[in-house]
Amino acid sequence: MNQAAGKLISIEGGEGAGKTTVLNAVRGFFEQRGISVVSTREPGGTPLGEKVRELLLAPGNRICAEAELLLMFASRAQLAAELIKPELAQGHFVLSDRFTDASFAYQGGGRGIAETKIAELERVYVGFKPDLTLLLDIGVEQGLARAHARGQGLDRIEQEHADFFLKVRAAYLSKAAQEPERIRVIDASQPADDVVRQVLETLEQWMER
Ligand code: T5A
Numbered sequence: 001m002n003q004a005a006g007k008l009i010s011i012e013g014g015e016g017a018g019k020t021t022v023l024n025a026v027r028g029f030f031e032q033r034g035i036s037v038v039s040t041r042e043p044g045g046t047p048l049g050e051k052v053r054e055l056l057l058a059p060g061n062r063i064c065a066e067a068e069l070l071l072m073f074a075s076r077a078q079l080a081a082e083l084i085k086p087e088l089a090q091g092h093f094v095l096s097d098r099f100t101d102a103s104f105a106y107q108g109g110g111r112g113i114a115e116t117k118i119a120e121l122e123r124v125y126v127g128f129k130p131d132l133t134l135l136l137d138i139g140v141e142q143g144l145a146r147a148h149a150r151g152q153g154l155d156r157i158e159q160e161h162a163d164f165f166l167k168v169r170a171a172y173l174s175k176a177a178q179e180p181e182r183i184r185v186i187d188a189s190q191p192a193d194d195v196v197r198q199v200l201e202t203l204e205q206w207m208e209r
Contacts, residue, residue, distance in 0.1 A: 006088030008128070010099035013136030014169050015158055016146030017188045018195055019097050022136060025196045029203050030093055038087050041097035042075060046082045049075035057155035065111035069118065072103050077125045099130050101175055101183070106157065109171020110164045132206055134199060135176050136188035140165040143188075 009026065011019045023039060030037045044053040052075040055061060056068065063071070076099070087094050100122050107113045122129070138146075140162055147158060176183040184202045188195050 006091045007131040008094045010096045010130040010133045012101050012133055014143045014165055016143035017136035017138045021192050022199050023097055025199055026095055035093055037093045037095050039095045042099055043072055045079040048078045059156050065113055069107040069113055073121050073125055080126055104175055105168045105171040109167040133183040135172055135183050135185045137185050138188040
C-alpha cells in the first residue's frame, strides 16, 4: 500500500453494534504503525454537522424521509469539504464513525428511498467512497438490547420499530455483497475482544494488499 496516500475508513453497523470500541481499536492499530489518524463521525463532525445531528436525533422532531436524507447529506457535504478532503490531501488517514453507506442502509433500506436517488446524491455532493468500510453486523434484537443497556435514553432513530432495523441490516448486507472488496463484514455478535481481533486481522490483511 502507498503509505503517503490518505485513506478514508468508515465503521458502520446497526444500533449497538459496538462502533465505539472498534473505532478506538482501529485508531490504535494505525497509531502503532506511526500513521496519524483523524477521527470523526456522521452525522456531525463539524460545527454545522453537529447542529444538524441535534436536529436529526432529537426525539419528537417531525422529519420526513426525504428531509432526513438531505440533512444527512448536508452534514456529509460539510464534513467532506471542511475535514475529509483537506486531511486526505495531506496524506492523513480519516476514520469515520459512519459515512454514506449509513444513508443507503437507513434512508434507503429503512425508509424505502430508492438506492438510485441516494447514489446520485453521493456522486454529486460527495464524489468519493471510503477506501475501506468495516461493517459490524449484529442481530437486531441483540444490538438493540446493548443500546438499551447503555441506559442513556433512545434518540429519534433508535426509537424506530424492530422491523425498520431488520430492513437496515438487510440493506447493509446487500451493499456489502455488492462491494465485497471495500466493505468487510465483521461478526459483531461476539464478545468485544473477539470483535476487535477480527477487525485487526482485517486491517492487517488490507494493509498488506
Ligand atoms: N444515520 C446516520 C442515518 O440514518 N443515516 C446516515 O446517513 C447516518 C450517517 C446516529 C444515527 O443516525 C443514523 C444511524 C443512527 O441511528 P450514531 O451516532 O452512530 O448514528 O448512533 P448509534 O448507532 O446509535 O451509535 P451507538 O453509540 O448506539 O452505537 P455503537 O457505537 O455501535 O455502540 P457502542 O459502541 O456505544 O456500544 C453499545 C453498547 O454495547 C456495548 C458497549 O459497551 C455499549 O454499552 N458493547 C458490547 N457489549 C457486548 N459485546 C460487545 N462486543 C460489545 N461492543 C459494545
